[in-house]
Amino acid sequence: MVEILVTGEAVERAAAERATVTLQSRWQADAPEAAMTLVAKAHSRVSAEARAFAESGAVDTWHADRVWVSHHREWVGEGQPQRLVFTASASVTATFVDVEALGTWIGELGAEQVHEVGGIAWSLAEGTERELASRARSRAIADAVARAADYAEAAGLGAPVVRSIREPGVEPPRPLLAKRQRGVESMVLGAADAGGAVELAAGDIEVQALVEVGFSAEAASRGD
Structure with a gap:
């Protein structure tokens, strides 16, 4: 194994x-x-x-x-x-x-x-953040399964079986374009000094999922 x-x-x-x-x-x-x-x-x-x-x-x-x-x-x-x-x-x-x-x-x-x-500081509603986190976790597991299958196939092993799942530290939701975000804040301050309504553009927020998954695989059986 x-x-x-x-x-x-x-x-x-x-x-x-x-x-x-x-x-x-x-x-x-x-x-x-x-x-x-x-x-x-x-x-x-x-x-x-x-x-x-x-x-x-x-x-x-x-x-x-x-x-x-x-x-x-x-x-x-x-x-x-x-x-x-x-x-x-x-x-x-x-x-x-x-x-x-x-x-x-x-x-x-x-x-x-x-x-x-x-x-x-831009953010998501709690419900939206939970929904995105759930979808990201599901995709992270699928990504781990696909990676393990690739390694097993390359090593001549059988289908890998999940043995453990561990979630390391995950970064909190953050703006997708940090540099652009700082520019938006500068624009806010400058426009506020000039008076009048300020047009704001938030951009997207990222929710990331990261998971460590342990698998085991047996050597693939060889035919006669």
């Missing part, structure tokens, strides 16, 4: 269905009250809009941080006393299922100096 150990792999792809973005409200001032007041007002508006998007179904989940204040000393010039600067900041993170609504929101808020739009 001969042991055959092979790795089967498969990838399924689907268009991204969800977009998670973090929008930070941030301001600096010479006094903590001035920075806090402006950011609290801006943050309240962003939170209210995120809540409204959730109620309309455009946003799946969202959460808001509390406003906080920090300070640092800023160099002014040679021989000049350092300036004490206070920074107030708060952020809202929302996962959109309506990409068009997200583009409009980014265009409106990103044009205001108090707001900073972060990059977008």
Whole structure:
């Protein structure tokens, strides 16, 4: 009996269905009250809009941080006393299922100096991800069976029989074109600075399956 150990792999792809973005409200001032007041007002508006998007179904989940204040000393010039600067900041993170609504929101808020739009993380709905993972696993097993059969035939062995199945670490779903994705995020930030709705294109997400399968095969019987 001969042991055959092979790795089967498969990838399924689907268009991204969800977009998670973090929008930070941030301001600096010479006094903590001035920075806090402006950011609290801006943050309240962003939170209210995120809540409204959730109620309309455009946003799946969202959460808001509390406003906080920090300070640092800023160099002014040679021989000049350092300036004490206070920074107030708060952020809202929302996962959109309506990409068009997200583009409009980014265009409106990103044009205001108090707001900073972060990059977008694209993902699949849980049901879609589970379905793709299931299909990928089935194809990975079929790939392993085909590989083992090729090796057995090449070595003059009989049909291989499955003895063990092991799933090593599998990478989480990821955008198909990472370089293109970074370009899209840069476009989002630039368009937000200019104002107006931002047109977003997510691309596809990959779901990968990887499996190690152990087989055994007997030497093929020879005729007289």
